[in-house]
Amino acid sequence: MKKSVGIIDCGINNINSLQKAFDKIKVKAEILKDSKKLKSFSHLVLPGVGSFDKGMSNLTDMGFVEEIHTFAKNGNFVLGICLGMQLLFEKSKESSTNSSGLSLIKGKCEKLKSDNNSKIRIPHIGWNSLKIKKNTQLLKDVTDNADFYFVHSYYVIPEDSKSIVAVCTHGIEFAAVVESNNILGVQFHPEKCLDNGLNILKQFSLLS
Numbered sequence: 001m002k003k004s005v006g007i008i009d010c011g012i013n014n015i016n017s018l019q020k021a022f023d024k025i026k027v028k029a030e031i032l033k034d035s036k037k038l039k040s041f042s043h044l045v046l047p048g049v050g051s052f053d054k055g056m057s058n059l060t061d062m063g064f065v066e067e068i069h070t071f072a073k074n075g076n077f078v079l080g081i082c083l084g085m086q087l088l089f090e091k092s093k094e095s096s097t098n099s100s101g102l103s104l105i106k107g108k109c110e111k112l113k114s115d116n117n118s119k120i121r122i123p124h125i126g127w128n129s130l131k132i133k134k135n136t137q138l139l140k141d142v143t144d145n146a147d148f149y150f151v152h153s154y155y156v157i158p159e160d161s162k163s164i165v166a167v168c169t170h171g172i173e174f175a176a177v178v179e180s181n182n183i184l185g186v187q188f189h190p191e192k193c194l195d196n197g198l199n200i201l202k203q204f205s206l207l208s
Contacts, residue, residue: 003040006037007029009031012047012048012049012083013084017191018081027205035063035064052095053097056087057099068102085156086156086185087101088101088185105185108156111153128168128188130144130167130168131169134166138165139165139166149192149197155187
């Protein structure tokens with residue numbers, strides 16, 4: 001029988017706070033530094049902070065890219081968080097080397113734009129509300145306009161707009177939650193979002 005949740009640790013994320021969040025909801029989550037261990041799990045979390053190029057470089061160097069593709073192809077569930085969500089896509093304007101992402105979801109990442117007149121600052125840091133577009137299990141019991149904690153300068157643009165589950169507005173409206181079959185992503189940090197964030201992690205662990 002497969003274990004529940006694996007959390008990828010490739011040096012681009014704060015792993016401990018995420019594992020503590022799973023502990024709070026009584027979901028056993030194991031930190032993974034060995035890519036070959038992915039096959040033992042049914043759910044995989046890819047958290048991340050920092051740059052797109054560094055994220056892909058670390059995933060590649062540690063042998064995670066091919067293993068993540070196999071994991072997803074076999075119908076297992078993947079949740080990208082913050083940079084991890086952006087890495088699920090094909091490319092990013094942040095990349096100085098034109099690096100390809102994991103390409104598990106078709107689309108790209110663009111940079112948010114600052115606006116001195118409206119006091120929009122980049123990076124987008126702090127609490128902001130979600131506008132829910134579709135009811136899915138991941139957002140079960142999350143109310144429309146609930147607040148979540150964001151720290152990012154780039155945002156995803158899925159090729160298929162139907163994969164956008166919820167949006168947020170910071171200067172522009174951008175995709176904050178996406179789902180494409182068994183591949184999911186959130187731009188905010190659920191581990192920092194109190195009960196709503198913990199609920200999202202719980203719902204992800206229950207996907208089947």
